[in-house]
Amino acid sequence: MSEPDVGSYRRPDNLAEALTMLDRRPASVLAGGTDLVVLRADGTVDRAHDIVDIKGLSELRGISRDADGTLTIGAATTLRELARTTVVPPNAITDGAALVGGWQTRVRGTIGGNICRASPAGDTLPGILAAHAQLELASTTGTRLVPAHAFFTGPGRTVREPNELLTRVIVPASRGASAYLRFTYRRAMDLAVVGVAVHLEIENGRCVAARVALGAAAATPVPAPEAADALVGTELDEPSVAAAAQLVLNTATPIDDGRGSRAHRRTVLPVLAKRAIGIALERAREGHPR
């Protein structure tokens, strides 16, 4: 016997139908389900909401790169597909996708789900920020683009309205390279104690642009502009990198919780930042041999 207060399961045939479903009744978007099923079971998400299963919509799947280099990731693309893509070289977003949960989580979980769950520790989120990605939200009344840094408003909270669906992650073309690193106690099946994404652009051995973003270091993933600015103009030599890495602490406002104390997180963050800069630099050099 089922309980009367459980919403219906719906599987729309296309995007327009999905948006109509989200408009008509209170509904939860189901993609991989690796978060939503648990959140509905424990009461965090209202079980009376309909379940709109969007994972099969072809409009929301796949990874492609335009002629101008813009990368588009469908929101229902699985983390596994993203971690394995050959459309782009390894970068901060694909690094994050490869780290979420375990195999069973990544074949099911999606980039859109990881973003909309808005965990401060979400592994793809710092990479999205560092890439200056735009997030496309669609509803029956149209679409809007939200810059990644303006998308997250708190733990589990975003600017997405209940009738909106995250459809695509749009990453602008860049000649740079990026990397994401996190600190965990276990290699897999763990949540980031802290994470750092770094994006670097290099010309003639000198850093001409840099972006740094932190995970699990505040209520939302946050950019660390002071650290990034300190890298620009340098040759990314050891002292410059070390000094810049230290500046992530000007942005980090981590909490004490079961995964780590505030003090521990502040100790680990600059070390991770330094290592992430190192990986991004290595990738930038591989991409632009000189």
Add this chain to the structure above:
Amino acid sequence: MTTHMTLRVNGSDHDITVAPDTLLLDALRYECGLTGAKLGCGTGDCGACTVTVDGEAVNSCLVYALECEGHAVETVEGATAGGIGALVAEEFVKADAVQCGFCSPGIIMSTCALLARTEPGAATDEDIKEALAGNLCRCTGYLPILEAVRRASGAPR
């Protein structure tokens, strides 16, 4: 609020009745009578409920039964009835990779999914660890499990 659906498991169609949020795990155990997949944590952390859907290892505690309509589910009962799955089960026995056995069905299903996507002998220890990272075992210390998977991977298919 219940719905009738057809769930294809181990090559057979089961006509079952489910609620909108009946878990695949519960549908398998209580509607199909297949109790190989186990409820461990219920949150996707332990992997005891691992089955394959269209050949991919998933946690059946994180999937609604209705999501699987039109897809092919395989459980440890079907996988070990013959072929590579039977060989995997045999290697688990030979290597003493089973103690209490609660995690074994899930680990065997993750192994079957791994072997289905790799050539014989091609799975490295890193591949095996990556494939099994979502399956907890509290008895064996994992070394016999690794050995069983290595042997199964290396066997001719």
